[in-house]
Structure formats: C-alpha cells, structure tokens
Amino acid sequence: MSNRFVVDLSGVKLAKGMEEKLARNIQQAVLTGLAETHTQPEMVLRFPKEWLGLILHLDQRQLPAIEKEIGGLMR
Incomplete structure (x- = not known):
C-alpha cells in the first residue's frame, strides 16, 4: 500500500516567505x-x-x- 499526503494551498494568498515556512513545518x-x-x-x-x-x-x-509522477500531478 502506498501512503501519499498532499497539501494544496494554491487558492490561498500567502504572505511573502510563508510558502517556504509552511513547507519546512x-x-x-x-x-x-x-x-x-x-x-x-x-x-x-x-x-x-x-x-x-x-x-x-x-x-x-x-x-x-516517483518524483516525476508527483511533479506531473502538480501541473
């Protein structure tokens, strides 16, 4: 079984630097x-x-x- 978790915040306006901070968290x-x-x-x-x-x-x-597959889903 494969575990894959996705967080898509593409519809959220984030303050500068928050994207990287959220990714690190x-x-x-x-x-x-x-x-x-x-x-x-x-x-x-x-x-x-x-x-x-x-x-x-x-x-x-x-x-x-795996990286190519996930990257392709994000476009």
Whole structure:
C-alpha cells in the first residue's frame, strides 16, 4: 500500500516567505512522526528542487520515477 499526503494551498494568498515556512513545518512534522514510529530502519529521503515537499522510499532507484509522477500531478 502506498501512503501519499498532499497539501494544496494554491487558492490561498500567502504572505511573502510563508510558502517556504509552511513547507519546512510540514517536512518537520512528517520526519518527526516517522522517527517516532521506528517502523522502517532504512529509508531514502529526497527533497525535490522543482517543488516543495519530500519523498521517502525504501528503494533509491525508484525516487526519480516517483518524483516525476508527483511533479506531473502538480501541473
């Protein structure tokens, strides 16, 4: 089963700098939650350059395809 969480604030007018601040807060919440679960000992983490977010997966070879798929959904 795949877990994918999306936060779309495209209709919200944000003050300057809030987009990055929200992205950091969301990333921190996800990473903190994962650290507390201790369910997956070895995961690969990527912070894409083209969009704010993160990708966490067990197989590093699948990261480019996942990043492309998610990026395509955002256009």
